[in-house]
Amino acid sequence: SSDDDNRYTYTGREWDQELELYHFRARMYDPKAGRFIGRDPIGYVGSFLVYENTFQLTNMDPTGYKRTGDDDGDGENDGGSDCFTVSRTPIEPGLGDGSTPNIPTPIPGVSVSVGYSISASGTIAVSICEECCDDGSLVENTKVRATIAVTAEVDLVLGRRIERSFGPLELSGYIGARGALIGRVALSGGGQTDKCNGQDGFDFRVCTNATISGRISGGAMIQASYRWWSYRIGAEVTGSLTAGVKVCMVCNEGGCGLDDADLTSLTYRTGWHACWGACYSGDFISGSIDL
Incomplete structure (x- = not known):
């Protein structure tokens, strides 16, 4: 048969004509979106970007769980964020302990x-994040977390x-x-x-x-x-x-x-x-x- 009729043209994986998706082991691949559908149940340790049509440096969804393109192929920066975090953990000031002699x-x-005995512990973290809103604008949000x-x-x-x-x-x-x-x-x-x-x-x-x-x-x-x-x-x-x-x-x-x-x-x-x-x-x- 010709290449057009071959169901195994994408790295040997089977083409599903009704769904218009490739069956790739335990998940499906959408050739129009250029990405897999669903989480990989096994996982790959080589890279965060393995088998994902994303570009991490421009916040193009490095996890691969969000939509990153329309059917016409135009890419979108959909809800990406980039955070700079400063944290101090743990904070453990010595407050003292002791005992009285036997009375x-x-x-x-x-x-x-x-x-x-008296003890204390705590953590504090401050994050400054650049986030892309739904309307495409880029904003800078600040997040603060603390525990004592x-x-x-x-x-x-x-x-x-x-x-x-x-x-x-x-x-x-x-x-x-x-x-x-x-x-x-x-x-x-x-x-x-x-x-x-x-x-x-x-x-x-x-x-x-x-x-x-x-x-x-x-x-x-x-x-x-x-x-x-x-x-x-x-x-x-x-x-x-x-x-x-x-x-x-x-x-x-x-x-x-x-x-x-x-x-x-x-x-x-x-x-x-x-x-x-x-x-x-x-x-x-x-x-x-x-x-």
């Missing part, structure tokens, strides 16, 4: 000590807190009962301009997540550490209770308003924890209560 009690061999979290923990040991050093060998742990109260507050948000839709000012959404957890355990747990090596031995019964709240606000040129407020569920757990080199744990009772 004697009237009970022989039993003392009280309190430990604390502060965690505070106070633990109390009723019994004996163990902290000993023998040269490079360190021993730490407790015998008796211990409790801990942990609070965490995280603030996250972001905003951006949308000049394609006439929004020159920022539209911010800021959310605050706060959680508080209490846990108590009884037993004994000792850990020996020597440089990179550590070994833990002990057993304890544990219980914990956690609750949280989330509040989100939206701010723009017109002011700020509440967007979302939610009390998270109350989570509880009782169980056991044991270590003999490796550690194992299990639950007696666990669940949650919607608030």
Whole structure:
């Protein structure tokens, strides 16, 4: 037969006369648009532009998922964007930790000590993006994202807190009962301009997540550490209770308003924890209560 009647003229792939598409392995190729239809289920690692009729340097849709040409072959810059981003992550200022000495009690061999730690972490990123609007105009939008979290923990040991050093060998742990109260507050948000839709000012959404957890355990747990090596031995019964709240606000040129407020569920757990080199744990009772 002639070349016009040959169904395998495009790299040996079959031509579908009804759809006017080439069947190329697991997806179809449209010769009019000059591109494949659908995502490649296998993927190619050679280049972002493999088997895609695009030009990345001019923002011609390097992912190949948008239309980049009309039937007459005239190319379009359809919704492309080019961003320059500066970020700092993570931000971890040292806020401190420590513990009190063992405080004697009237009970022989039993003392009280309190430990604390405060930590923080955060990220921030600013992006300046050149974006092509639907009408073909080119605008410059700014995007800002930031997150910061502060965690505070106070633990109390009723019994004996163990902290000993023998040269490079360190021993730490407790015998008796211990409790801990942990609070965490995280603030996250972001905003951006949308000049394609006439929004020159920022539209911010800021959310605050706060959680508080209490846990108590009884037993004994000792850990020996020597440089990179550590070994833990002990057993304890544990219980914990956690609750949280989330509040989100939206701010723009017109002011700020509440967007979302939610009390998270109350989570509880009782169980056991044991270590003999490796550690194992299990639950007696666990669940949650919607608030």
